[in-house]
Amino acid sequence: MRASRLLSLLLLLQTRGRMTAPELAAELEVSVRTVYRDVEALSAAGVPVYADRGPTGGYQLLDGYRTRLNGLTSEEASSLFLAGLPGPAAELGLADVAATAELKLLAALPPEPRSHASRMRERFLLDVPGWYRSADDVPHLSEVAEAVWGQRPLHMTYRRWGRQEVDRVIHPYGLVLKGGSWYMVAVPAEAPPAEVVRGEAAPRTYRVARILALETLSGRFQRPEGFELSAFWREYAKEFRERMYTAEAVIKLAPGYGDLLAYTMGADVVSAAMAGAGDPDAEGWLTLRVPVESITHARWLLLRMGAGVEVLGPPELRALMCDTVAELTKMYE
Structure with missing residues (x-):
């Protein structure tokens, strides 16, 4: 265990440069005193690590020192x-x-x-796109990636939802691969005042496959200090899910239909609904409150469940289900 920690400490100093004892302790999840002992152990083993005193000091390796990649398990x-x-x-x-x-x-x-x-x-093979869908066609991806890396502004023609085309000058901060689709996180070069917070525009997401034309512009933009792509994406995904589910359906679920409901409406959504459900009735049916995108969308999803689901509410959703079933009955009589 200690050998692994010493290697981690060495690699931290090698990749990040000077670090203070408290910073190392936080990364390694140990006490500052343990860091002092580990640094002494590295020095005794011949690793050229030294300390700078003072408020801007810390530990660092001698310039030019690199360890070989031989500590991997x-x-x-x-x-x-x-x-x-x-x-x-x-x-x-x-x-x-x-x-x-x-x-x-x-x-x-x-x-x-x-x-x-x-x-x-x-x-082992990782195949990113889901079943029955292919990866997006992204002819401009490599150019976007170069702009992200070089902090170069882009001028793009972009097709929004509803097939509306817009022109934008943007500063690309990063790329995210989600479910086989590439998304660019960027900010408009000239954002409306309402979208500027603390002097910085809020990042937006753009689906790279919807970029119709792209031009890399001259100059470089400055990335804001403290921006972390992973943290932004986690928050964006959370807010996206919250915006997506605008209504709620109350349903009774037949025994044995839990997996089908999870496949139809999403495992996370159904898992949360199951956690808030009470005990099943005498016949084993569960009453669930399930978030849905809209009443109309819920109608088509729940129809897939056949007789495994009964809609209890809201009344407009139950009425839609009844009307659709009546139409189907008339069609197949």
Whole structure:
């Protein structure tokens, strides 16, 4: 356990430069006193780590010192190869680079981790798009990626929902791959005053497949300090789900239909509804309150359940279900 922590401390100093003892303690989830002991152990082992005193001081490695990549365990090495996605790498124009990096990493590993990593690559595959849908056509993805990396502004023609086309000059902050679709997180170069908070425009998301034309502009933009793509995306996804579900359906679910309902309406939604449900009735039916996008949309989803679901409310949804069933009955009589 301590050997693994010492390696983590060494790699932190190697990748981040100078770090204070409290910063290292927070990263390693240990006490500051433990950090002091670990740094002494590294120094005793010949690692050129030294401390700068004062309020701006901290620990750092001697300039030019690099450790070899030989501290990976078999499981850690395997996980790196499992994380490689050849499809997205190719879409970003990095297929050859990723393949070369993989070969170099394999060559640098000792025999046992190399064997584990090779088996991982042979036996596991990550296929991002869902069933019955293909990945988006994204001819402008590599150009967007270059602009994100180089902090270059972009002028784009973009097709919004409803097929409306708009022209935008944007500053791209990052790219996210979600369910087989690429999304660009960016801010308009000239945002309306209502969308500016503390002197900065709020980031928006754009589906890369909807970019119709793209031009990389001259100059560079400045990324705001403290912006973290992963944190932004987590918050955006949470708010998106909250905006999407604007109504609620009260239903009775027949025994054995839980998996079908989860497939139809989403596992997270149904799991939350199940958690708030009471005990089943004498025949095993559960009463659930399920969030839905709209009454109309809920009608089509719940019709898939057949006789496995009875809609109790709201009254307009129950009426819609009755009308649809009556139409189907008339059609098939």
